[in-house]
Amino acid sequence: MQNNHHSGHPNSAMNMREKEKYIENFNFPFCEESSKYQKLAKIGQGTFGEVFKARDISNPKKFVAMKKVLMDNEKEGFPITALREIRILQLLKHDNVVNLIEICRTKASAANRYRSTFYLVFDFCEHDLAGLLSNVNVKFSLGEIKKVLQQLLNGLYYIHYNKILHRDMKAANVLITKNGVLKLADFGLARAFSNNKNGMPNRFTNRVVTLWYRPPELLLGERNYGPPVDLWGAGCIMAEMWTRSPIMQGNSEQQQLTLISQLCGSINPQSWPGVENLELYKKMELPQEQKRKVKERLKPYLKDPYAIDLLDKLLVLDPSKRADADTALNHDFFWTDPMPCELGKMLANHTQSMFELLAPARRATQINRHHSMSRPTTSAVQDSGYQDRVF
Amino acid sequence: MKDVIDVMELQREKSRRSTIVDYRQLDFMQGFSPALFIFECGKKLNAQPLTVAAAAVIMHRFFKEVDHSSYDQYLIASSALYLAGKVKDDPLKIRDIINVAHNTLHRGSNPLEIGDEYWNMRDAIVQAELLIMRVLKFEVNIVHPHKFMLHYLKSLEGWLGKDSWEKIPVAKLAASFLQDFHLDSAVLDYLPQHIAVACISLSLQCYGVQLPLMEDLDDEAWYAVFVKDLQKEQHWEIMEKIMEIFNKEEH
Numbered sequence: 094m095q096n097n098h099h100s101g102h103p104n105s106a107m108n109m110r111e112k113e114k115y116i117e118n119f120n121f122p123f124c125e126e127s128s129k130y131q132k133l134a135k136i137g138q139g140t141f142g143e144v145f146k147a148r149d150i151s152n153p154k155k156f157v158a159m160k161k162v163l164m165d166n167e168k169e170g171f172p173i174t175a176l177r178e179i180r181i182l183q184l185l186k187h188d189n190v191v192n193l194i195e196i197c198r199t200k201a202s203a204a205n206r207y208r209s210t211f212y213l214v215f216d217f218c219e220h221d222l223a224g225l226l227s228n229v230n231v232k233f234s235l236g237e238i239k240k241v242l243q244q245l246l247n248g249l250y251y252i253h254y255n256k257i258l259h260r261d262m263k264a265a266n267v268l269i270t271k272n273g274v275l276k277l278a279d280f281g282l283a284r285a286f287s288n289n290k291n292g293m294p295n296r297f298t299n300r301v302v303t304l305w306y307r308p309p310e311l312l313l314g315e316r317n318y319g320p321p322v323d324l325w326g327a328g329c330i331m332a333e334m335w336t337r338s339p340i341m342q343g344n345s346e347q348q349q350l351t352l353i354s355q356l357c358g359s360i361n362p363q364s365w366p367g368v369e370n371l372e373l374y375k376k377m378e379l380p381q382e383q384k385r386k387v388k389e390r391l392k393p394y395l396k397d398p399y400a401i402d403l404l405d406k407l408l409v410l411d412p413s414k415r416a417d418a419d420t421a422l423n424h425d426f427f428w429t430d431p432m433p434c435e436l437g438k439m440l441a442n443h444t445q446s447m448f449e450l451l452a453p454a455r456r457a458t459q460i461n462r463h464h465s466m467s468r469p470t471t472s473a474v475q476d477s478g479y480q481d482r483v484f
Numbered sequence: 485m486k487d488v489i490d491v492m493e494l495q496r497e498k499s500r501r502s503t504i505v506d507y508r509q510l511d512f513m514q515g516f517s518p519a520l521f522i523f524e525c526g527k528k529l530n531a532q533p534l535t536v537a538a539a540a541v542i543m544h545r546f547f548k549e550v551d552h553s554s555y556d557q558y559l560i561a562s563s564a565l566y567l568a569g570k571v572k573d574d575p576l577k578i579r580d581i582i583n584v585a586h587n588t589l590h591r592g593s594n595p596l597e598i599g600d601e602y603w604n605m606r607d608a609i610v611q612a613e614l615l616i617m618r619v620l621k622f623e624v625n626i627v628h629p630h631k632f633m634l635h636y637l638k639s640l641e642g643w644l645g646k647d648s649w650e651k652i653p654v655a656k657l658a659a660s661f662l663q664d665f666h667l668d669s670a671v672l673d674y675l676p677q678h679i680a681v682a683c684i685s686l687s688l689q690c691y692g693v694q695l696p697l698m699e700d701l702d703d704e705a706w707y708a709v710f711v712k713d714l715q716k717e718q719h720w721e722i723m724e725k726i727m728e729i730f731n732k733e734e735h
Binding site: 168170179180184285 | 566
């Protein structure tokens with residue numbers, strides 16, 4: 094930099110060809126090459142890239158998920174969002190949070206203009222919850238549903254305790270291994286939060302969370318939000334365990350707010366003190382005179398009285414009154430018969446990997462802002478008895 | 485090992501520190517720390533103190549792994565600042581980093597025109613950022629001594645009493661020792677808790693502050709209430725290293 098050339102290595106005396114050769118042959122000991130894994134199939138589309146299933150070549154029984162880091166703006170360097178996800182995943186080590194094994198890279202060559210591609214490598218999980226719920230052959234008993242939700246809330250409790258917000262709760266981001274262990278995944282929108290920095294309110298972006306799972310405070314423009322945003326999503330997922338499809342499928346922010354008001358009652362300063370101060374409160378149309386119908390509308394699906402009571406405490410308009418993960422975990426729902434029970438046995442009946450991406454469309458063809466679905470590739474791979482359904 | 489700290493010397497050294505540095509004349513191999521460049525640029529960029537500390541730590545970690553002579557120290561320092569901004573959610577604009585780094589190296593020069601030199605520098609910083617991350621195996625989470633220091637100082641405030649606390653700037657001096665220690669790659673070698681304690685100890689010594697009720701503690705160190713695993717020898721070692729920084733700074 095002093096002499097206006099790049100770092101001294103490779104030095105400026107090299108011509109272009111020599112430099113290219115140097116890069117191709119360079120043995121880089123710190124970050125392994127992605128060729129140690131063999132890509133098998135595309136299994137999803139994350140917030141910042143595609144996800145593949147792959148096999149560890151040195152250990153053929155070991156499967157991983159590889160998430161490509163999109164480097165769309167190379168003039169700004171490594172994307173801050175990817176860096177955030179990496180930092181957060183390195184920090185979070187919990188049974189109910191997806192495990193980051195390492196980060197690897199492709200070899201630089203003429204084909205990629207001497208720019209490596211990076212992959213986040215995760216332990217492989219056989220299923221995602223959206224995929225399981227869309228398959229009519231997968232039947233959850235009440236005890237199994239409790240186990241799913243208990244693990245989900247345990248994961249949320251852990252990340253919130255570590256001052257991390259997930260900000261993209263939805264069934265497709267809840268993975269389940271073939272042994273029935275639930276893992277929260279896709280921390281592409283996650284961020285750290287502090288309760289209040291020197292008395293100043295936080296100014297986070299409110300353009301997060303997939304619309305159908307987005308809580309009312311975000312829809313109304315709140316920027317000083319916290320863990321309750323994830324618990325709204327947990328509530329939506331909870332209901333979905335019985336209804337089998339997302340309970341509020343709006344196609345615009347306005348329609349989503351209307352659907353929420355129709356289910357949870359009118360949004361106004363009586364039901365939610367302080368809501369009148371939110372930026373979009375006056376700009377959005379909020380249906381009034383709506384009665385709260387959470388219990389009434391969902392009772393036909395959630396017959397268990399404890400289940401409906403817990404759901405009622407999660408789908409609360411006012412975020413300050415919404416149950417937190419700890420409160421939810423202490424709810425009688427989890428401590429009455431039938432008690433939560435292992436999922437492994439039930440899942441053993443389903444030897445086909447189920448991902449939402451691979452599942453037939455179970456929902457309206459709405460394309461979401463953050464997670465547009467792309468068409469899967471055309472290959473099918475057989476391994477360890479699991480068949481990936483690919484079109 | 486010394487058992488007294490020459491406070492007078494420290495104060496003499498400290499007062500000499502506002503000279504303008506010509507970085508191009510300084511040699512890494514002779515013990516000069518590129519962290520000084522990071523501090524100066526960080527200050528001009530209005531970066532948060534933790535961002536600057538993170539940049540210094542990233543830079544030290546990088547040079548610990550590679551051959552020093554193979555990389556331009558100021559390129560790595562600039563990239564470390566850029567990366568630290570992302571790590572600490574205190575984003576620094578690359579354009580600003582380029583301008584500040586260029587002007588700090590070539591004092592009095594005009595900002596770079598948008599041209600080959602500018603794009604080369606920008607490309608170099610971005611590529612070096614990737615290189616640094618790969619060398620660090622993408623492990624860029626840093627536990628800083630700062631938060632520990634803040635807790636210890638808060639407790640000391642009560643221990644000393646509000647009056648003397650307000651009269652003697654113990655906290656301020658401890659904080660500046662902590663920043664200075666980031667000049668030395670030794671900052672990587674100790675637990676953040678221990679570094680925090682040593683900076684406070686040194687500051688207490690400089691002001692000759694005696695903590696009340698210490699005589700009841702039979703030879704137990706003041707910091708025993710905060711950290712259990714800090715040996716006396718190591719405590720001295722860190723303090724000595726902080727002081728050595730001032731000797732190294734002569735140039």
